[in-house]
Amino acid sequence: MPDGTVFHRAGNFAPIHAEHDIAELKVSGALPRDLCGTLFRNGPNPQFDEAGVHWFFGDGMVHAFTLSDGRAAYRNRWVRTHKWRAEHAAGRPLLPCYPRPSLPGLAIRDTGVANTNVVWHAGRLLALEEGHLPFALDPATLETLGVETFGGVLRGRFTAHPKVDPATGEMLFFGYGIGGPRSARMAWGTIQPDGRVGKLERFGAPYCALVHDFAVTERHVLFPVMPLTGSRWRAITRGQPFAWEPELGGHVGLLRRAEGVASLRWFRAESCYVFHVLNAWDEGARVVADVMQYDAPPLFPHADGTLPDPARTRARLVRWTLDPEAGTESFATEVLDDAPGEFPRLDERRAGRRNRFGAYAVRRTGAPLFDAIVWRDMESGRARSFALPPGDALSEAVFVPRHASAPEGDGWLLTVAWRAAEGRSDLLVLDTDDITQGPVAAVHLPHRVPFGFHGNWVAGAA
Template identity: 35%
Template sequence: MTINERQSLYVQPQFHTVPSFYGRQFEPVRLEADLFDCQIEGVFPEQLKGTFFGLGPDHQYPTFEDDIILNGDGSLLSWRIEDGHVDFKSRYVQTERFTAEREARKKLFNAYRNPARDDPDAPGLMQRDNTGNTYAWYFNGRLFALREDSHPNEIDPVTLETKDVFNFDGALKSTALSAHGKVDPVTGEWWAFGMYAERQWAGECALIVADKNAKLIREEYFVAPYPGMMHDFAVTREHVIFDIQPFRVDEERMKKGGQFYAFDPDQPSLWGIMPRDGSTSDIRWFRAPGVVCGHIMNAYTEGKKVIVDAPAAPGNSFPFFTDVAGNPTDIELGNATITRLEFDLVGESDQPKVTRIHGAVGEMPKIDDRFAMMRYKYGFFRGADGLNRIDWDTLEVRNYPMVAPNVLHECTFVPRYEGAAEGDGWLLAVVNHAATNRGALVVFDAMKIEEGPIAKAKIPYSTHMTFHGSFAPGVL
């Protein structure tokens, strides 16, 4: 064997930048770290005690050049806050898929939700799609790494050690559990869904409800009018709202190596509404042309109307998916505006009243979760130029601009104290500065966001994108 032949055995595939939202490209970070006593700028409030968890995708190994951010391995971030001090920790979610690739020392599962492009050495896994990369979900003392097409992994909230796959003690029949759940602030219940619950790709979906102790108490099925995307949904005190977005699943396209989803510009989003105490057979479907939603801010019922507030775009908000003809779509049409949809449950129209809020361009909405499922006043969201708060009583939007190339991730609201008024508390968010490779957890006074952060806990690198996170109050 020649020297060149021997050297070729050790040539490694190259990491590509990963297509993400808004046309951005991200480099993998691939770092697990511990930092005791972060450098603090400003003062962390004395009442702010607990752990902020963030979760996002970060590719462990190189993959195809056309891979997308949604296919990245789950990486958890935690900031433990106590007495003005902050300790940082990051760990990969050690899913079955992650472990198989680490043992093989290479990428095995090369495309998002499409086994047709798997490496020949890839093992057949029940949890093939579970990267555990979407939502760090803290629920009644337990932490889960959620991914909508799979069962989540439970995570030790102190060490970030990955525990077993969670399926409500074997009671869950659906193969999927939504990455977005809703906690009822009155009952403590966990409301969720499972899209493509049987992996038939026909639009089959499960409504899933667990009690406050994570015991499954309800699971019932329906079939959506077409096989589209449902990433988030809404629950009010009286109704459940399912939103099917115009991204079609086509098994034949996948078999040919194509994408799992493709955007259908001729198909409206569909919104199915059922009584909360009724059955999925009671769902009434509404059409919303030109309304494409990835996330829901909040929803509530008012008389015979259901109000849903959400970021809505006129076009493809997932630009790394082509349209059904295989063509790229206009990135600008994927920019969302905070929008109110009003569904008249007694009227004859099958379309909601759609009101886009002027000046409220942005995504990743959050609220004071104590007011979920009911009429509320404040919503928070990440704008194109920073952090925003909308007052739904006045429609006033307040903003703190972030200077490029800073990147602000999704925020999380923490009340100032038990019983505080709505919105009286703090907003926590991760900020990255790629140009200097530095990052921080930032804290805003939620009622004074325009004044800027009151404190920062700095870390010496720029983290991967975090999708969704939560806050565990108290010292764990």
Template identity: 45%
Template sequence: MATPFPNHPQLRGNYAPINFEAQIQDLVVEGSIPQGLSGSLYRNGPNPKYAPTGPYHWFAGDGMVHAFHFNNGRVDYLNRWIKTPKHLSELAEGRSLPRVRRPDPDTGRVAADHQNGLANTHIIWHGEQLLALDEGSYPFELDSVTLDSKGYSAQGGALSGAMTAHPKIDPMTGELHGFGYMTGYAGSSMISYHVVNKAGTVIRSDVFEAPYPAMVHDFVMTADYVLFPIFPLTFDAARATKIGSPFAFDAAQGTHIGVLKRGAPVSEMRWIEGPLCFVFHYQNAWNEGDQITVDTVEFAVAPNFPLVDGSLPSYEDAQGKVVRWHINMKNGEVRQESILDVASEFPRMDERYTAARYRHGYIAAASQRQKGDGGLFHEITHIDMDSGTIRTWDAGLGNGVSEPVFVPEDEVSGEGEGWLLATVYREETRSSELVVLNAAAVDDGPVASIRLDHRIPFGFHGSWRSA
């Protein structure tokens, strides 16, 4: 029998899961869907089926995907849990099952298991596959229309480790570059680097050593380099009993950036010192010769995780800001430049410019953030990186916007000519809508608002797939 969920900050309000799978034909639209907006938006996020039995973290809920299929001005919707082995065994037992893995009696190590994850972080279209990703597992394949679970992708067999939730797809070649951290076992300092070709075949999956074992959420790629910034959110199994988490921000370890020329063997990885901070997500990166530009959402320390003494970050230290890094590969110097001094997260861009010099960034922001608001973002903000112009649409304090996903107007439109799609949780009605904004005029407000009668719980990432 399913039991009530505990009163936990990451299970309350719109962090609370929904308990159904729905299919809705022809949603009510206020305004009008732009001509040519034809395809599917997929969004992924945590949505635990059963009340957790132990401590809970937002990152630890079962993945649920929400899809909006756009066709000639009409929008259909469906949502489905991702039927991972964990989700299926919980359904069979009728309760949450803790994911405890026993250490090997000989080595004392907990071996990595990449086919027992949550698949709850991102969802991408690559190699003619719709793939749900979490950073500890292989990609998990879903049907792109029905969202039926197909299981862990066969490409997993050729990967040396897990696949990040933030691989980068080179728009020139269709190649996907990704990585996985703690390759082999929990606490390993080894990192996998994968390249998957346009057809979905793994063509490279190497392993290299980082300066220390750490949680690594994202990385960046340019035309000539791949960069692996390692921040000191370090892993130490013994901490779990002392401070309740094996992961903690250990400033003394410093930040190290692994820089590799694309195509070079991992033995040629060069390590440079990076700024002491923490980054979950990058907006983009590019290089001009040996000058590399990286746009980050920088935190002073790792938000949502303890410091080594077990204390939690201050409110100020837990706010992300957009900061550009100028990396000079001649001398290994990194200079930081503030781009947006407003609490923000979930940066996106026109992905036809991934790894290239680009102009337009889009992000969820909270200029009116208040302490204790649960980390809600109430604004969608466009940053013109060249002119410095900031344009914002405010969904209203108390409401929560998702990451904005950019959709080009058509194949030949210029950078930033297109639409932004974001879900908005309305506190007053306790329901969500999907808004369509003109990416070049976000401050004009939505051109279309697509209504649901239910909530889409706060999730992580999503993608658009053109029809």
């Protein structure tokens, strides 16, 4: 198990220290002419070398690959959070133990590091992390425009994984630690297609937990509250507030979208952890969710400081089936793929509806990093994969439909590959007709894109 405060300072986890504007990149193969838009990616990229800071808390950097007419351009920028601006002006770290409370009196607004995801909604490009509100960015220049409060309505925490309902156009979100960073209070709500806040409700969870993702169907919202728990004492003394306490057991909250928290009920789960949800949907009265499930979360210790068994810190694709009418607090689970995987994605036009196809990154036997992409037919169970040469690694694969009315799953997967021997990165374009044939095009960067977290495709030229 790597230490989350050490491993990210080496190899392609290490930050880069330059911002680039490259008008045209070299391309191998042929970029599809219909592939017109920008892939935005986000991840931790500390401005300064900060020993002891967990990878999850590095300053956010957004990378933008713009594709049009068979050509590719690139731009990257740090998100100018209040922490980043203050430290940039000082030329040194001012919060060297972030997020541990430190150096009081600096009057630096705590607006976070905006380092986890980047999404498009209501004409706004938003850089997200789950401890704070998003930052709005200019989609063409990546200039930081400021904290997005959605008309001054929202305060506090906002998930890095909001879900957009393809039928209504509304974006659903949640936050944990509402009312205080170690509070068991949570909130959920909606942002309308025009950017106004619709619903906003608060509720209590069984305990304070790091809830990274959630699931949304046409009729329900599902919250996986698992025992990766928060502690103010740990935050102050260790600089890492979260630890694994499996003896507390897991909980899954389920509410009906139309009725809100008045309909909230909790199901019990075995101790496990979920960082990411592939998709969820309604099946009659039941709710089905496909998730990447760990026996224990990676990169976090037990409450006593010991690390979990590495064999238990690998996720696999698991299906949950919850039946609100069954009169039981438990729910059924089924392993769909035992391969160690992460970063699940789907054709977002099927979000909240039963989907036929899904993609996720996997590690082949013996590989230390994700080095292959699986494209899975969820109905037949058939899976095709594309793998990189040994030593190379890749990112989450983002699906782009071939055109607006293309059938589900007909299009391309975009993933950023780390070329270890060359010390740089490529953007790869895989055709979902058969990803085993390898990329139809590779966009070559002269530098590397450090390993990060999530991104999304925005159609149309920036």
